[in-house]
Amino acid sequence: xxxxxxxxxxNTTCIVVPCYNEATRFExxxxxxxxxxxxxxxxxxxxxxxxxxxxTVLQALADKHPTRVRVLDVKPNQGKAEAVRRGMxxxxxxxxxxxxxxxxxDLATPLDEIEVFVGVLRRLAQVDVVFGTRxxxxxxxxxxxxxxxxxxxxxATAASIVLxxxxxDTQCGAKLFRVNDFTRGLFALPFGSRWIFxxxxxxxxxxxxxxxxxxxxxxxxxWRDVGESKVRPIDFVRAFGEMLLIYRAYSRTGTKRTAxxxxxxxxxxxxxxxxxxxxxxxxTLSAAVELLGVSPVTGSVAGAVVGALVNYVxxxxxxxxxxxxxxxxxxxxxxxxxxxxxxxxxxVKVLTERMNLHYLGAQAxxxxxxxxxxxxxxxxxxxxxxx
Numbered sequence: 001x002x003x004x005x006x007x008x009x010x011n012t013t014c015i016v017v018p019c020y021n022e023a024t025r026f027e028x029x030x031x032x033x034x035x036x037x038x039x040x041x042x043x044x045x046x047x048x049x050x051x052x053x054x055x056t057v058l059q060a061l062a063d064k065h066p067t068r069v070r071v072l073d074v075k076p077n078q079g080k081a082e083a084v085r086r087g088m089x090x091x092x093x094x095x096x097x098x099x100x101x102x103x104x105x106d107l108a109t110p111l112d113e114i115e116v117f118v119g120v121l122r123r124l125a126q127v128d129v130v131f132g133t134r135x136x137x138x139x140x141x142x143x144x145x146x147x148x149x150x151x152x153x154x155x156a157t158a159a160s161i162v163l164x165x166x167x168x169d170t171q172c173g174a175k176l177f178r179v180n181d182f183t184r185g186l187f188a189l190p191f192g193s194r195w196i197f198x199x200x201x202x203x204x205x206x207x208x209x210x211x212x213x214x215x216x217x218x219x220x221x222x223w224r225d226v227g228e229s230k231v232r233p234i235d236f237v238r239a240f241g242e243m244l245l246i247y248r249a250y251s252r253t254g255t256k257r258t259a260x261x262x263x264x265x266x267x268x269x270x271x272x273x274x275x276x277x278x279x280x281x282x283x284t285l286s287a288a289v290e291l292l293g294v295s296p297v298t299g300s301v302a303g304a305v306v307g308a309l310v311n312y313v314x315x316x317x318x319x320x321x322x323x324x325x326x327x328x329x330x331x332x333x334x335x336x337x338x339x340x341x342x343x344x345x346x347x348v349k350v351l352t353e354r355m356n357l358h359y360l361g362a363q364a365x366x367x368x369x370x371x372x373x374x375x376x377x378x379x380x381x382x383x384x385x386x387x
Contacts, residue, residue, distance in 0.1 A: 013041045013118055013176075014094075016087030016102040018080050023053040025226075027107055028061050034111040035065050041114055042068045042097070046087040049077030079323075081190075081197035088187045092179050100183075101130075104173030106226040113220055117176040120216055128183055128214040129205065131167075131198075132174035135219045143224040155239065159199050162247045163206060168217055170198045182208065192249060193242035194323060195235055200242075203250035238317035244269070245321055266319055270375045273314035281307030308337055320383035332382040339377070340370040 019026065031043070045058040055073060062069040072087055084102045091100040099121055103109060109132055117130045134152075136142040144152075152171065159170045175198070177183045186204050191197040206213060244264040262268060281303040288299035312333050316322050322329055344366045351362035 012097060013099045013101075013114065014044060014091040014097045015041060015114060015176075016044045016046060016084060016091055016100070017105050018046045018048055018083035018087060018102065019050065019054050019058060019105045020048040020077065020080070020083070021050045021052045021054060022105045023050070023057050026054065026057050026105060028057060030107055030111065031061055031069075032064070035068055038115075040118075042070075044070050044072055044087045044091050046072045046074060046083045048080070048083040049075050079194045081194050084197065085187045085191060088177075089184075092177075092184045092187070097179055099176055100179050101176030102173070108223055108226050109172065109174035109220060110222050113174060113222070114176070116221070117174070117218060120218055121176065121178050124216065126214050127216045128178045128180075129201075130176045130216050130218050131169070132172040132220050132223070133169040133217040134172055134223045135168065137219060140219065141222045141224070142220065145225050148225065151236065155236070158240065158243055159196075162243050162251070163199065163202055164251075165202070165206065165213060165215075167202065167215075170196070170202065172220070172223070174220070175201075192245055193321065195239050196242050196246070200246050200250070203246050207250045234313065234317060237314070238321060241269070241318035241321040266379065267375055269319040270315060270378070271371060273311055273319055274371065276314060277307040277311030279307075280310045308334075311337075315378060316383065320379065322383040323385065324383065329382055333378065336374055336377045336382055340374050343373065344370050 034041070035043075045062065047055045047058055055071070058071045062071045070090070072090055074083055074086055078086075088100060088102065091097060099118055101114075101117065103111070103114075113132065117132070120130045121127060134142050134144060136144070152169070155171065156167065156169055160167050177186070185208070186201055191200050193200050202215060205215060248264045283303075284306040285296070285299045285303035288294045288302050289296055292299075294302075312330065315333070316326075316329060347366035347369055348359065348362045351357040351365060352359050357365075
């Protein structure tokens with residue numbers, strides 16, 4: 001394995017470490033040891049609006065190594081994607097560094113792997129980006145929980161389809177870039193995704209390079225799950241929603257697939273979320289009446305509440321992948337839903353009582369109108385992107 005950093009070489013590499021509430025698990029000693037062992041690597045530690053003592057911990061390390069460690073304090077919390085982007089902009093603005101990358105604060109990937117990544121960029125002039133890849137090969141120590149591994153394989157397969165690339169692992173938190181005008185451009189604009197910005201980076205790269213990819217996946221010698229995962233089950237729903245948004249924004253001509261193109265349409269996902277919400281409504285109604293013995297009216301109200309909540313969650317995460325606070329989006333969603341109920345009743349009343357249309361035909365027309373107006377209002381108001 002090429003570990004080609006000269007321990008006494010000039011500072012050529014800068015690593016961004018995004019941190020959010022890491023005060024109790026940030027391994028200052030490991031960073032201290034690494035900084036002592038090599039003069040070739042510097043760090044930008046990004047405090048992403050932490051609510052604990054993270055900033056104090058990071059600043060203490062920077063005070064000990066003022067020429068090698070910088071702290072970027074981002075307020076308020078912006079999420080990992082924006083923390084990484086801001087940190088990479090700071091790291092890449094200096095002509096001092098030939099390479100810049102980002103590393104997870106928990107050091108699931110050990111710091112000495114940086115040397116391997118640098119060796120790849122030095123050896124292969126056509127490569128712009130090196131991604132760490134968690135492959136459990138013989139002779140390597142890759143300790144990963146089975147469930148996360150298999151979910152990761154499903155996600156990687158989806159990413160491969162969206163990117164039209166045989167990528168194995170997009171989500172490992174260790175990546176290194178050759179610093180030039182092109183790679184700086186990858187971080188010029190905010191990411192549309194909060195959870196899978198790594199996929200968006202590759203999509204931006206492929207779009208600009210017209211498919212001529214200089215991305216290199218480097219199998220790691222060591223990687224381990226550290227502590228409890230902050231990823232929730234709903235985050236996988238959101239990840240696939242963001243994946244479809246990336247597909248719509250970055251897919252290249254010639255790589256589009258008819259079925260995926262259809263699924264990626266927001267209105268199709270909006271209608272699908274409505275259908276799933278309706279299924280939950282009827283399932284709750286049936287369970288309440290048949291199993292709990294409540295009245296149909298009570299069961300219907302309970303079903304409507306459950307269906308509306310399911311509909312909201314799916315639209316928030318899957319259809320629009322919203323970055324707004326629930327305090328903003330949920331009241332707006334309920335207002336739009338209430339408007340839909342009133343619009344539905346008004347349309348059916350007019351069509352049946354004044355135009356003598358059959359009630360089923362009137363309801364079909366009202367459903368289409370409510371669905372279309374609801375989509376427009378939710379897209380432009382409820383889940384609109386932040387400025």
